[in-house]
Structures are given as C-alpha cells and as structure tokens.
Amino acid sequence: MIEKDSSSGAPSGGGFRDTLSTQPTVFVPGEDKLTEQELRALSPQDMLWRHRSTQSLSQALIMMVDDEILNIEMTQAFLMDAGYRHFVNTDQPENALDMMRKAVPGVLLLDLSMPKVSGLEILAAMRDDSALRHVPVIVLTSSTDPQVKLKALALGAMDFLSKPVDPSELGLRIRNTLTANAYREYLGQHDALTGLPNKQRYRKMAAEVLSQAKAAGSAGALLHIGVDALGRINDALGRVVGDQLLQRIAKRLASCVQTEAGGELASEQQNPTLYRFDGDEFAVIVPYMEGVHSAAAFISKLLEEATVSFQRQGSPEVFVTSSIGVSVFPNDGMDADVLIRNAGLALRHAKQAGTNRYEFFSPRFNEQAMSRLDLSAELRHCISRDEIELMYQPRVELASGRVVAAQAIVRWKHSSGRIIEGDELMDLAGQTDMDVAITEWLFDQLHKHVKHWKSAGLQPVPTGIKVSLANMHPRDLGYLVSAAVNSGIELNMLSLELQHVTALENLPPREAAHLPGLRKKGVRIALDRFGATASVGHLRKLMCDEIKIDASFMADLEKDAAVQAMLLGMGDLARRLRVNCVACGVDTAQQLAFLRRNNWDQAQGRVLGEPLSDLNFAAKWLTRSGKPLRVPLPGDGT
Structure with a gap:
C-alpha cells in the first residue's frame, strides 16, 4: 500500500485539497492522490486570485x-x-x-x-x-x-x-x-509547476534574512533538498510523472515547513520558508536556530517527508528519496550567494555519499571544488603538453600466481608534482568531456606499445582498458576497436572495462546495442568499479565477461567485517553467473591472503606488481614463448 500523507489536513501554500476530479495520475486512489483540482491549485493563476483580492x-x-x-x-x-x-x-x-x-x-x-x-x-x-x-x-x-x-x-x-x-x-x-x-x-x-516562491525570491529573501541575523547576532541555515535520481523517473515514466512527483514533494515539504511557523526555528521577523530552487531541488531558509542540533530534528523530518512512493496499475510500487545539503550562518558565511553555493556543494556531497541522507557544509568541499576546477582546466592541455603516460600493471590468477593479463593505467603527472591516475583521472575526465580524447589517446598508445612488443619477439597479454561512458558513445567505441584491430591488435587481446555505465540508460536501444555487438565479435566486456558506481542492476542489463570490484572494498577489508561479507557475496555471485571476478587495489599481504583463502579468481594491486612503463612491463612480464610468468605470492615459499 502507498503511505498516508502526513500533511493531510494542513494547508500547504496553495489549497491543495479542493474537489475530486478524474485527471489521471500515477498515484493510486487515496488521500495521496493529486486531483486535477489540486494540481490546478498549484498553478500561478489560481494562486494569484487567492492571494490578490480586489x-x-x-x-x-x-x-x-x-x-x-x-x-x-x-x-x-x-x-x-x-x-x-x-x-x-x-x-x-x-x-x-x-x-x-x-x-x-x-x-x-x-x-x-x-x-x-x-x-x-x-x-x-x-x-x-x-x-x-x-x-x-x-x-x-x-x-x-x-x-x-x-x-x-x-x-x-x-x-x-x-x-x-x-x-x-x-x-x-x-x-x-x-x-x-x-x-x-x-x-x-513563483515557480509555475509548484506555485512555490522561486529561485529569484529565494536569493532576495536569503539576503534579507542574513541582514536581520547580522543585526541580531543570531544564527540560521539554508537547506537545499534534492530529489534523488529524478532523471531516471523522467526517462522511465515520462516528464509528466516527474512533474507530478515534484508537486507532491512540494506539498509535503510545504506542510512540514509550515508546522515550524512561530517555533524555535523562527526569528522575530521571519518564519522558515520553502522555495523551488532548481529542476530537482527545493530550498528552505531557517532564519534562526540556537545551534546545529536544534535543526537536526527538522532536517530529519524533511528527509522523511521528501520520501514518497507511487505506482502505476500493474507495476510495482516505486519509492523516491531525497538528500539535503546544509550551510549554516554565520559559520559558513554571511553572503547570500556564498551560502547558497555552500549549501549546493553540501547537497552534491550528500548525493555522492549515497541517497536519503544529509550533509553539512565543510570548507574542504570548497577546496575540493576549486581544486577540481583548476585540474579540469589543465586536464584539457595534458595531452598536448605530453604530461600523461600509459602504464601497465600485471593481473594475476591467484590459484597459480600466473600473470594472465595487463591493466592499462593512464597516469597524469601534474606540473605541481601530483600524480593523478586510474579511476580518479577517469572521473575527472568524464566531468570535463576529456574522457573521449583520453580514450582515443590510450588506444593509440596501446597500438604503438603492442607493435614494439611484437617487433621484439615478445607475446602480448590481454590488456584491460578503462573506458568511461560518460561522454563516449558505444558506436564511437566500436570505431576505436575496429581501428585497433586494423593496426594489428587481436580482438581477444582487448578487455573494455566500462565505467559510468549509468550513461547507457539515456541512450536509444540501437546505440546501446553496440556493446553486445562488440562482445559477440570477441572483445571482452568488463563491468568496472562493481559495488560502487556499478551495481547488480547494471550486471543484469549488461551481459559481460567479468566484474571488477571497486578498490574501496580492499581499502576497508581489514577493518570491516561487513565488507568481507560483501566481497564473499560478490565472489559467489560471479561464480554462479560464470563470469570472472577481479579484486582491484590489492596492496597488502593480508588482503591477498584473505582472497586466496576464499578461492578468489584474479587480483591486481601493488602487492602483485607496481605499474610500469611499456618497456619495463615488457622486460619484466612478457615472454617470447607466450608462456605466462608467475608472481611470487606470499606464503607460497616461491
């Protein structure tokens, strides 16, 4: 059953309950159903005539x-x-x-x-x-x-x-x-969809509240509430459903905020107020609070009210959650634009950490944002400045210790001396539209290195290549693979390790079908960063040959029993699905021992071999016969 709306019976900024109508919505019948009259009650026209009398x-x-x-x-x-x-x-x-x-x-x-x-x-x-x-x-x-x-x-x-x-x-x-x-x-x-005060009104009122707080020497907060994964709702069910969802959340939030009028979060001049800030965001101004603790219960209540459920006839019930970012004044600033930006940064970090949670602003968010902005600008010049290089790291079969593949790692030597590589670099590239250029460069370098290895009489091993789908379309990836094959690289020597696979959800089926097409031709497809940015849902939709467990699991392995259980579960899932399972970021002998004790398939990490340049990797791990070398594993006596 759908949950009862706790805001029923309370006015919520626009007379949401009038008479019933036959306007179809995705909501099941009951008190939560938004009728045509209720939707119309949210419109600026009706709001105007209610509030603007003769x-x-x-x-x-x-x-x-x-x-x-x-x-x-x-x-x-x-x-x-x-x-x-x-x-x-x-x-x-x-x-x-x-x-x-x-x-x-x-x-x-x-x-x-x-x-x-x-x-x-x-x-x-x-x-x-x-x-x-x-x-x-x-x-x-x-x-x-x-x-x-x-x-x-x-x-x-x-x-x-x-x-x-x-x-x-x-x-x-x-x-x-x-x-x-x-x-x-x-x-x-005012916002045309919800009838709430809009972003312009929010900025103006935030400046007014800050001026009053400065004169009174009091504290308060700005809260940004973002609906989790609204884009997926729009894509799956249509924008009309997404708009109805926003209207419903607006109603529940408005009722929640209204209950705080005249309470401990209100100042002498202002009550807490709700605004529609952006596409999937709302904002609340808390004009007064004794301390952060006094707003915690209110924030939790907002999270609860911003969690809604709905269903279509014959479809399972869908739950939608929200996240909240909080900036506090005067601690986080006394300028409206600064506080609004800080609340937005806090919301972004809350969403990155998961769903249905809140984060208070921290100065490190600003530092990270500025650092990322600087890096993003410089990343565009890294190829022309010859600041990146392609390294290789051995991937090892744990039962035998044999080197069965190579992991290609793009490393950026920043002018400051900082090294940015692997997943961190691919995330940054995906946010700056540089992932396509870096992937093209990677294929070009791989072609040159394989050519050098073969000319020296050495036999290459299958190579895993991290590919961000944030901006790279599968069709274009197919062109790069075809060019690599034409240059002399065998298809079975390539393993495409897909990152940012959520981007596939926004592509037409014909475009997404290019990935299974590559797999049928013999290219190995791997689901990278499994357990973090890739999930079982992605594994179900995208048939692949292997899953690569996110390195964060290895980092927490020795201090968290729950992580150990998750790893064992993912390993068992891979065996049942008959796909290869690779543990990434194996850096200590203790981590390696845990994996071997539990019959893990393959692993890569510094304890098994450091990333090396193409020449050094070839000298250490490649052979003329193609017979794989073995890595001395701790505890083997070899």
Whole structure:
C-alpha cells in the first residue's frame, strides 16, 4: 500500500485539497492522490486570485502626471469613488521621475502634451531606468496623431486612452493593468509547476534574512533538498510523472515547513520558508536556530517527508528519496550567494555519499571544488603538453600466481608534482568531456606499445582498458576497436572495462546495442568499479565477461567485517553467473591472503606488481614463448 500523507489536513501554500476530479495520475486512489483540482491549485493563476483580492489591488499607489491640475483632481475624485486610496500627482512633469524613484507607483497615468518635459520624454527616461522600466503606464492624451500613439506604445506604454476619457473605461483599464502587473510580478517570483516562491525570491529573501541575523547576532541555515535520481523517473515514466512527483514533494515539504511557523526555528521577523530552487531541488531558509542540533530534528523530518512512493496499475510500487545539503550562518558565511553555493556543494556531497541522507557544509568541499576546477582546466592541455603516460600493471590468477593479463593505467603527472591516475583521472575526465580524447589517446598508445612488443619477439597479454561512458558513445567505441584491430591488435587481446555505465540508460536501444555487438565479435566486456558506481542492476542489463570490484572494498577489508561479507557475496555471485571476478587495489599481504583463502579468481594491486612503463612491463612480464610468468605470492615459499 502507498503511505498516508502526513500533511493531510494542513494547508500547504496553495489549497491543495479542493474537489475530486478524474485527471489521471500515477498515484493510486487515496488521500495521496493529486486531483486535477489540486494540481490546478498549484498553478500561478489560481494562486494569484487567492492571494490578490480586489482590496489588495485598491491599495496600489496610483500616480498621475498632467500639466492641468483640474484633470488631476477630477480623475482622482473618480478613482476614490471607485475604491482606490493611495495617490501621488504632479502638474510639473520635470519632477515626475524623482517622485517615482522615491515611491514607485503601481500604475502611472501620463499626459503626453506638456510643457518643459513631454510625456514621451518621461517614457524614454523610464525605459532607461532599471527601477522604473517595468512600471505600467496608461497614456491619457488629447492627441489624435496615430504616430504619437505608436511611439508611446513603442516606448513602453501599456495602454492608451484619448481625452476626454470615459471614467468607467478608465476604471476598468486601471483594474486590468494592476491585475496584469500583479500577475506578472507573481510569475516573476513563483515557480509555475509548484506555485512555490522561486529561485529569484529565494536569493532576495536569503539576503534579507542574513541582514536581520547580522543585526541580531543570531544564527540560521539554508537547506537545499534534492530529489534523488529524478532523471531516471523522467526517462522511465515520462516528464509528466516527474512533474507530478515534484508537486507532491512540494506539498509535503510545504506542510512540514509550515508546522515550524512561530517555533524555535523562527526569528522575530521571519518564519522558515520553502522555495523551488532548481529542476530537482527545493530550498528552505531557517532564519534562526540556537545551534546545529536544534535543526537536526527538522532536517530529519524533511528527509522523511521528501520520501514518497507511487505506482502505476500493474507495476510495482516505486519509492523516491531525497538528500539535503546544509550551510549554516554565520559559520559558513554571511553572503547570500556564498551560502547558497555552500549549501549546493553540501547537497552534491550528500548525493555522492549515497541517497536519503544529509550533509553539512565543510570548507574542504570548497577546496575540493576549486581544486577540481583548476585540474579540469589543465586536464584539457595534458595531452598536448605530453604530461600523461600509459602504464601497465600485471593481473594475476591467484590459484597459480600466473600473470594472465595487463591493466592499462593512464597516469597524469601534474606540473605541481601530483600524480593523478586510474579511476580518479577517469572521473575527472568524464566531468570535463576529456574522457573521449583520453580514450582515443590510450588506444593509440596501446597500438604503438603492442607493435614494439611484437617487433621484439615478445607475446602480448590481454590488456584491460578503462573506458568511461560518460561522454563516449558505444558506436564511437566500436570505431576505436575496429581501428585497433586494423593496426594489428587481436580482438581477444582487448578487455573494455566500462565505467559510468549509468550513461547507457539515456541512450536509444540501437546505440546501446553496440556493446553486445562488440562482445559477440570477441572483445571482452568488463563491468568496472562493481559495488560502487556499478551495481547488480547494471550486471543484469549488461551481459559481460567479468566484474571488477571497486578498490574501496580492499581499502576497508581489514577493518570491516561487513565488507568481507560483501566481497564473499560478490565472489559467489560471479561464480554462479560464470563470469570472472577481479579484486582491484590489492596492496597488502593480508588482503591477498584473505582472497586466496576464499578461492578468489584474479587480483591486481601493488602487492602483485607496481605499474610500469611499456618497456619495463615488457622486460619484466612478457615472454617470447607466450608462456605466462608467475608472481611470487606470499606464503607460497616461491
């Protein structure tokens, strides 16, 4: 069953519960079902008419500029009878701009034919003033020249009435103009999908709250809430379903935030408020808190409310979670843009660490982001500067100690002296669109090295090549493999170790089918970083010859019994599926002993052999006969 919505019965920023409708959604019937009326209640149009009454429009400031004071007095008298209460006027048009800057009107009634400064000159000056260019202007003039009318409209006038003006028509024009302007302002500050205040409103309110907190010497926080894997929902079920999901999460979050009004997280001036920040993100401003601990329960409640479930008829129930990033003021800054960026960084780290969790901002996030930004810029020049090299590391069959393959490792010698290689380099390359260029370079280098080995009479061994699919399409990978074969590399000598395989989910089936095609031709396909960025789900969809366990498991092996159990489970899974299983990052004798004790297939790591250049690898591990050499394994007595 789908869970009951804990927010039912509580208003949530837009009257979510009206009457039932037959609008189809993916939600099963019940209190959680979003009806057509409820969806419409989230729209800016309905929100506008709920919050903008005739009385609120009557509070608008109306300004009139006319060189005849009698016209001003008569017009104002009529508008007062119509219910308007706030006016400002002048019969000296040269003062009009200064008056508007002191108090920006809701609508300006402007005569065109005036001495000293004409109405057209005022319109031109308003258009060039960022504070006044959006003030709606109704032109009142006795001129009948159509060119004058066109020029006034071209300068930004919204409406045009010829004198003498019919009072009833003027009243309707003012009402419609104020309503349209209010609607425009609303749209400019609210999200069309959820009806929540938008990113612009969020930034403005964050700056206001920070100013108040600085004056009071108090603390608070910005929370960024990101829906986990919304892209996959959109891809699998369609964007309409994704939008309905966001609307539902908005409803639940709004109810949760509203319960904190006047509570311990509210300041004297502000309550916690919810915003739609970006495509899959929401934001909450917590204007006051005694300490981080006082917000922890609220954050946990937000995580709970942002976890929703839904199902289609005949389909299993789907659960969607969210993650939260938190930046705290004044500790993490007192500038709105800085805090918003810090909350975004914290959210990104929360998502990278898993799902349905929260992270507080740490200065190291900034350092990592800046370091990655610098590296990304320099990585684009690494090939032309000849800063990268291709190394090889032996892969060993643990039962016999034989070297059965080579692992190709791209190493970047950064100008600072830092060495970036392997998975770290491929991740960075995938984020900077350099993975395609590096893969092409890798194939080119492999071709040269294999040619050198063969010319020396040495027999190459199968070589594993890390391939990032973040930007590399399977069709292009097929071209690289074909070029390698044409250069003299046998297909069975290649093993493509696929990283960032989630990118395949966004490709058309015809494009993704190129990978099984390569496997049928004889190229070995490996699922790299299994247990971290690749899962059993990927293994089920992508038939492969081997799985390579992420090196993080080896790093935690000796201190975590759960990791040991996971490794044994993955090894057993590989045996049952009849695929090869390779342990990566085996750097200590203790790790190696654990693997051998549990009959592991193959392993690679520094305890079995350091990465070497092509010449040094050939000299140490390749033979003329092709008979594999053995690695002396600890405990063998060899």
